[in-house]
Amino acid sequence: MHHAPKPGADPERPTHVVFVGAGAVGCFYASRLHHPTHNIHTSLIARSNYGVLVQDGVRLLTHTFGDYTFVPHAVYPNVPSAASAQKWDYVVVTTKALPDRSDDAALIAPLVGPDTCIVLIQNGVGVEAPYRARFPGNPIVSGVTVISAEQVSPGTVRQNRWTRIHLGGYGNSAALEAGAERQDGELERKSDKRAEQIGDWWTRLGGIRDVEVADEIGLQTVRWHKLCINAAFNPSAVLCGGRGNADMVRDPELRAHLAAVMNEIWSAAPRILGRPFPADLATPDKILKSTERNVGSKPSMLLDWEAGRPMEIEVILGNPVRIARAKGVELPRMQSLYALLKSAQAVREQAKGKL
Ligand SMILES: NC(=O)c1ccc[n+]([C@@H]2O[C@H](COP(=O)([O-])OP(=O)(O)OC[C@H]3O[C@@H](n4cnc5c(N)ncnc54)[C@H](OP(=O)(O)O)[C@@H]3O)[C@@H](O)[C@H]2O)c1
Numbered sequence: 001m002h003h004a005p006k007p008g009a010d011p012e013r014p015t016h017v018v019f020v021g022a023g024a025v026g027c028f029y030a031s032r033l034h035h036p037t038h039n040i041h042t043s044l045i046a047r048s049n050y051g052v053l054v055q056d057g058v059r060l061l062t063h064t065f066g067d068y069t070f071v072p073h074a075v076y077p078n079v080p081s082a083a084s085a086q087k088w089d090y091v092v093v094t095t096k097a098l099p100d101r102s103d104d105a106a107l108i109a110p111l112v113g114p115d116t117c118i119v120l121i122q123n124g125v126g127v128e129a130p131y132r133a134r135f136p137g138n139p140i141v142s143g144v145t146v147i148s149a150e151q152v153s154p155g156t157v158r159q160n161r162w163t164r165i166h167l168g169g170y171g172n173s174a175a176l177e178a179g180a181e182r183q184d185g186e187l188e189r190k191s192d193k194r195a196e197q198i199g200d201w202w203t204r205l206g207g208i209r210d211v212e213v214a215d216e217i218g219l220q221t222v223r224w225h226k227l228c229i230n231a232a233f234n235p236s237a238v239l240c241g242g243r244g245n246a247d248m249v250r251d252p253e254l255r256a257h258l259a260a261v262m263n264e265i266w267s268a269a270p271r272i273l274g275r276p277f278p279a280d281l282a283t284p285d286k287i288l289k290s291t292e293r294n295v296g297s298k299p300s301m302l303l304d305w306e307a308g309r310p311m312e313i314e315v316i317l318g319n320p321v322r323i324a325r326a327k328g329v330e331l332p333r334m335q336s337l338y339a340l341l342k343s344a345q346a347v348r349e350q351a352k353g354k355l
Pocket of ligand 1: 020021022023024025026045046047048049095098107121122123145146147149150151226275285300312
């Protein structure tokens with residue numbers, strides 16, 4: 001029987017949510033999903049900031065909700081300790097998506113029971129595929145957020161602006177990408193229902209006003225739209241020698257390059273997904289114009305590069321090139337960015353190894 005989502009969880013049975021990846025995005029969205037009076041209990045699995053979080057909780061400095069401290073239901077130092085603590089209704093993955101470095105689907109496996117819903121809030125495309133392959137029967141919710149947040153010191157997260165999050169059930173988009181019709185089977189229905197449920201909690205209990213729940217292809221459309229921005233600005237900021245967003249769009253040659261990358265994705269995505277971008281999504285031209293005002297902001301990939309951290313190259317460049325190619329669509333500018341950035345990272349890592 002189909003039940004409409006309720007504002008609170010089951011009063012008879014607690015809902016337990018665990019976030020894997022207690023960074024900027026994880027801490028912010030976890031703090032808006034912890035509602036013990038509604039029987040929703042949210043915990044964190046932390047790594048480098050475990051000591052601070054277990055002692056003091058998370059300090060949130062937010063543009064939208066003011067400043068507050070979030071004390072999670074529990075904080076765990078790793079997956080095995082969270083797995084042995086209890087069963088999890090939701091496992092929300094908010095690590096950086098680095099499939100070339102770590103198989104996070106394998107990482108979370110001990111947390112996932114037969115009814116566990118996996119929620120992914122990460123940039124890029126194709127992030128869901130390893131989870132669907134490992135957990136063929138579990139509901140998966142795919143999430144894309146537009147937020148500007150950072151962990152300014154261990155345990156302190158600042159949200160500068162925006163809280164926009166799109167959620168959608170993920171059945172088996174790999175099959176859809178290969179041209180199959182969506183089956184709308186049990187798995188799809190279960191996943192859609194969980195997307196509605198968690199979106200409703202964030203909206204009604206967490207106070208996030210711009211949560212949107214999309215259908216499966218609709219959500220993928222949002223992912224590819226966000227990719228227009230990320231795949232143009234992120235790698236280019238590194239490869240052009242380390243320049244911020246506004247700085248790049250004010251350089252005519254770089255502006256032409258950014259426009260061309262965005263337009264490449266803009267025209268390819270409807271051919272890949274079989275659905276045009278909705279009319280309300282910003283066009284490449286609009287994105288360039290609004291970026292002129294975004295002075296001082298640096299794309300996350302540039303921050304990662306400057307700090308010597310791995311970059312989300314595969315989900316932002318490699319996966320789109322491969323997914324498009326499988327549909328007979330070439331993305332030549334994206335392929336160049338992918339080849340150059342991947343090589344730059346490898347060369348730097350080799351040099352580090354030689355030190
Ligand atoms: N920040 C934003 O404004 C923003 C906006 C839109 C989308 N996104 C996307 O959201 C995702 C998360 O980004 P973020 O900015 O929140 O990144 P982040 O601040 O670097 O947080 C990632 C967290 O995951 C943890 N982690 C990684 N591997 C782990 C493991 N094996 N076990 C436990 N913890 C682990 C890291 O711990 P350590 O400290 O130990 O490394 C870190 O705390 C990315 O896909 C990003 O592109 C971010």
